[in-house]
Amino acid sequence: MPDTTIGFIGGSVAYRLMSENKITGRRLGPRPTPYGDSQPIFHCTGPQCNYYFLSRHGERGYETTAPYVNYRANVYALRDLDVRTLIAWSGPGAINPNFQIGQFVIPDDLIDETKNRPHTFYENKGIGFVRQHPTFCPALRRTISETLGALGLQYDDDATYVCTQGPRLETRAEIRKFAQYGGDLVGMTLVPEVFLAKELEMCYAAICYVTNHAEGVGPQRDFRPGALFEGLASPEEMKRVNAAVERFPEIIARLATAIARQTTPPECACHHTMERYRQRGDIGEDWREWVAR
Numbered sequence: 001m002p003d004t005t006i007g008f009i010g011g012s013v014a015y016r017l018m019s020e021n022k023i024t025g026r027r028l029g030p031r032p033t034p035y036g037d038s039q040p041i042f043h044c045t046g047p048q049c050n051y052y053f054l055s056r057h058g059e060r061g062y063e064t065t066a067p068y069v070n071y072r073a074n075v076y077a078l079r080d081l082d083v084r085t086l087i088a089w090s091g092p093g094a095i096n097p098n099f100q101i102g103q104f105v106i107p108d109d110l111i112d113e114t115k116n117r118p119h120t121f122y123e124n125k126g127i128g129f130v131r132q133h134p135t136f137c138p139a140l141r142r143t144i145s146e147t148l149g150a151l152g153l154q155y156d157d158d159a160t161y162v163c164t165q166g167p168r169l170e171t172r173a174e175i176r177k178f179a180q181y182g183g184d185l186v187g188m189t190l191v192p193e194v195f196l197a198k199e200l201e202m203c204y205a206a207i208c209y210v211t212n213h214a215e216g217v218g219p220q221r222d223f224r225p226g227a228l229f230e231g232l233a234s235p236e237e238m239k240r241v242n243a244a245v246e247r248f249p250e251i252i253a254r255l256a257t258a259i260a261r262q263t264t265p266p267e268c269a270c271h272h273t274m275e276r277y278r279q280r281g282d283i284g285e286d287w288r289e290w291v292a293r
């Protein structure tokens, strides 16, 4: 049997789904790591679910904004629970004008525009020159794609996600620059999560739902004080976004079941990203020793 311990990292509105008991599980609490405490972890077990879950921004509200999430503690804590398959969700804006508000996107590549975030487990340890293609686990992306398709949800599965530092939104000129880079989505959370997961030999992929069109994309929108994103998204669009978010409990339950049913190891190299160092004798079998501080 392949190693299928699964973890989910919930994005902006995960806390709401938890407070409404749409995502449930035994609360294990924050988990101590060499990088500080993780966000509280929940363990969902039952016929329809067997996975660990944490809400990236907090369990009661949007307490921790993207630049201040302790990404290393969250990824370490899940790996410490034997998670090798990690799926995150995120609500970016669309740079690509063809993307619809509320639709799903499974990104396949990424541009890192963050600044000063702790971004590696291997702080000057002589290891960690890890190849970044494929950026996201191709096997996991395929499973997500099949699952969204089976649920009849609209999605795209090739998109480049630009990760900015935040918490502020982007300027119009920045969005023009990202468009020239080939960016399709702009968000604040998949970096360094995806890179940290690779360092600990985990499969990682993301499910994005489009929350708005990025600054300067689509029709001109006036600055509206007091409105969400100061008017970048209309109330009608936010209804579509909320409808997308409401699908996550079903999506993650279906995904957990689909992954648990897989009887062969995934056709990807994610569990071997550190093989070069292992063969060279730089690191041993216990991953905790690789990252020991």
Ligand SMILES: [Zn+2]
Binding pocket: 137, 138, 139, 140, 202, 203, 204, 266, 268, 269, 270, 271
């Ligand atoms: Zn993989």
